[in-house]
Amino acid sequence: MNFKFDGNEWYVVICSILFMSCFLMIRKHFRPLTIVFLLIYNVTFIATIDYSLAATPFRLYECLDNETYEIMGAYAHVFLYTPFAFFFLYYYDKWTVRGINLLLYLAGWTCVAIFYEWLSLQFGFLDYSPGWKLYWSIPTYPIYGMILIAVYRFLNRYLGSHPFRQNE
Numbered sequence: 001m002n003f004k005f006d007g008n009e010w011y012v013v014i015c016s017i018l019f020m021s022c023f024l025m026i027r028k029h030f031r032p033l034t035i036v037f038l039l040i041y042n043v044t045f046i047a048t049i050d051y052s053l054a055a056t057p058f059r060l061y062e063c064l065d066n067e068t069y070e071i072m073g074a075y076a077h078v079f080l081y082t083p084f085a086f087f088f089l090y091y092y093d094k095w096t097v098r099g100i101n102l103l104l105y106l107a108g109w110t111c112v113a114i115f116y117e118w119l120s121l122q123f124g125f126l127d128y129s130p131g132w133k134l135y136w137s138i139p140t141y142p143i144y145g146m147i148l149i150a151v152y153r154f155l156n157r158y159l160g161s162h163p164f165r166q167n168e
Contacts, residue, residue: 008124016079061132110141
């Protein structure tokens with residue numbers, strides 16, 4: 001593995017510090033167990049999808065400087081992608097998004113995610129030259145958002161009656 005710490009790694013570190021700082025401001029909205037379960041779920045789900053599409057036989061895109069696994073990719077799954085999931089869920093709760101507003105909410109977050117993905121391409125964090133197209137990501141974000149909301153609602157229902165609830 002050819003690892004060098006250059007501009008794209010700095011991009012990941014700077015963005016992760018920014019995102020994690022923002023997450024620390026909203027973390028009290030979530031129960032500690034919810035945070036743990038969503039962290040594990042998100043990292044597992046995203047890593048599975050990422051490595052399935054980026055690995056052989058598909059090799060649709062690359063992450064950072066190597067064609068193969070790089071430790072900064074795992075770091076990004078935890079400290080870049082996971083805070084986005086929490087921001088998404090925080091505002092979902094805060095604005096009580098339901099009905100037709102859910103479609104607008106998903107569309108808005110899809111725009112934010114596509115912009116961030118485009119920015120990641122500009123800084124060399126992602127490389128789509130092997131075959132992926134940015135517009136292919138558009139349908140993936142609303143699908144992931146709906147799955148994430150379903151998981152979050154399930155966790156809230158289950159953990160709401162858990163004996164280790166927050167504030168007890």
